[in-house]
Amino acid sequence: MDIKDRFLGYTKINTTTNQKAGAAGIMPSSPGQMELGKLIVSELKAMAGLTDIEHRDNGIVTATLPANCTANLPTVAFFGHLDTSSEHTGDTHASLIHYQGGDIELGHGATITVEDNPELNDYRDQDIFVTDGTSLLGADDKAAIAAIMHALQTLTTDPSIKHGEVKVAFVPDEEQGLLGASAFNTPDFADFGYTLDCCGIGEFVKENWNAGGAVITFHGQSAHPMNSKGNLKNSLLMAHDFISLFPRLETPENTEGREGYYWMKKLEGNSAQTVLNIDIRDFTKEGYEHRKVFVEKACQSFLNLYGEKCLSYKIADRYENVSNYLDNDIGQQALQLAQNAYESNGIDMKVIPMRGGYDGAVFSANGIPCPNIFTGAHNFHSINEYLPLPSLIAASNVVQTIITKIAEGNNQ
Incomplete structure (x- = not known):
């Protein structure tokens, strides 16, 4: 043929x-x-x-x-x-x-x-x-x-x-x-x-790439606007604040060649709960491990700021x-x-x-x-x-x- x-x-x-x-x-x-x-x-x-x-x-x-x-x-x-x-x-x-x-x-x-x-x-x-x-x-x-x-x-x-x-x-x-x-x-x-x-x-x-990903779930607290002051914990805004911790120039749209990145891949939810998916990529083992540690520290800082129940997370490797x-x-x-x-x-x-x-x-x-x-x-x-x-x-x-x-x- x-x-x-x-x-x-x-x-x-x-x-x-x-x-x-x-x-x-x-x-x-x-x-x-x-x-x-x-x-x-x-x-x-x-x-x-x-x-x-x-x-x-x-x-x-x-x-x-x-x-x-x-x-x-x-x-x-x-x-x-x-x-x-x-x-x-x-x-x-x-x-x-x-x-x-x-x-x-x-x-x-x-x-x-x-x-x-x-x-x-x-x-x-x-x-x-x-x-x-x-x-x-x-x-x-x-x-x-x-x-x-x-x-x-x-x-x-x-x-x-x-x-x-x-x-x-x-x-x-x-x-x-x-x-x-x-x-x-x-x-x-x-x-x-x-x-x-x-x-x-x-x-x-x-x-x-050395490749992995993180799934972060932000746990908020919904409330009616009549009594939301001091009670509402908006998980969407928590996710927004979390994303702002990451270097803006280390994203797919701002990198090329052998430069690694964090990719805010998917965000969905409501004021009560929001799930963020992040792709983590780097060509070197050292750089990849550093990026995973950065995500881990960001999660820990949020737990310290918003309380131990504000989020849960999982970081996993995908391929090498x-x-x-x-x-x-x-x-x-x-x-x-x-x-x-x-x-x-x-x-x-x-x-x-x-x-x-x-x-x-x-x-x-x-x-x-x-x-x-x-x-x-x-x-x-x-x-x-x-x-x-x-x-x-x-x-x-x-x-x-x-x-x-x-x-x-x-x-x-």
Whole structure:
């Protein structure tokens, strides 16, 4: 199957993650993810030589390509996720256009402009996947699935290509706290691996957030205005005062690169009780721990000010920086293989810090060091998402090259 048709076929299945279902412990959180998994399984079964093809009840799909050479080689895995973000829930109507320059009119009043997307100039005279302006494209992360599956197809149809053992896994609900990766929990699946879950061609991620969150519940006391003086304790105003304790410039809208932040993510309630959700992010372990301590001290100061029953709180870790798990021999091998694969395909590696999380952070913490390779797409989580076809092909070529270089022993 052509990689173009493979990707378009995946986009036709609506796999929008369902936040409420995920919060209730349902996995996969949306039926489309199970449907896409079934399609992938049927395609895997059509490829000669694959073994251990499995579709778990929680939606996770796995398969193995056994080694076809006798050398004692490490097992490498490639990961993608089945779901798409919940920013837009409609079905995807993707098409492939030939881009000749200028703005791209998607329809329904949506336009991808060169002014906002100057990198479009790099893709002049290329075929590009776009939406009709009403939905996400879903290249995050169906481009990864297409790239990995195309690489498997190439290897299984040409047995002359020598390779060690290769494993693939596609997991649900990455878009809501890396739930599928957390459920995967198979540390002996591979020696190391790669996710394909970052953007434009050449991008490479080997660090992301240390991430956690805090939930603070402010306990007020309601009262009628006739006798509210001295009796009303407005939890909304307490929350407002609490938020004012945080540095205003250490927020997502005021930071970039490797700068951490506090994100006042959600606030809801009434005068009697208000709940505040805060995301806590930092790239360094030290910075992350400092931020958690800051939240803890803010809570304690409020307890001292308003009384011991004014609030309750919980601070919890969510995922770690993948770089915490790459500073060893196997992690360095994974990084060097990727570097060599990019170079062999004439791709300039652009190492970027990911201001977010990805499944590889969880896989790494669970024993599979896992940096992150580009899919080729741009504008994730937006109706302006687009994917140049040559970039998608390049992602698949990088996957194939990593696999062959392991067999060659050319990873020094």
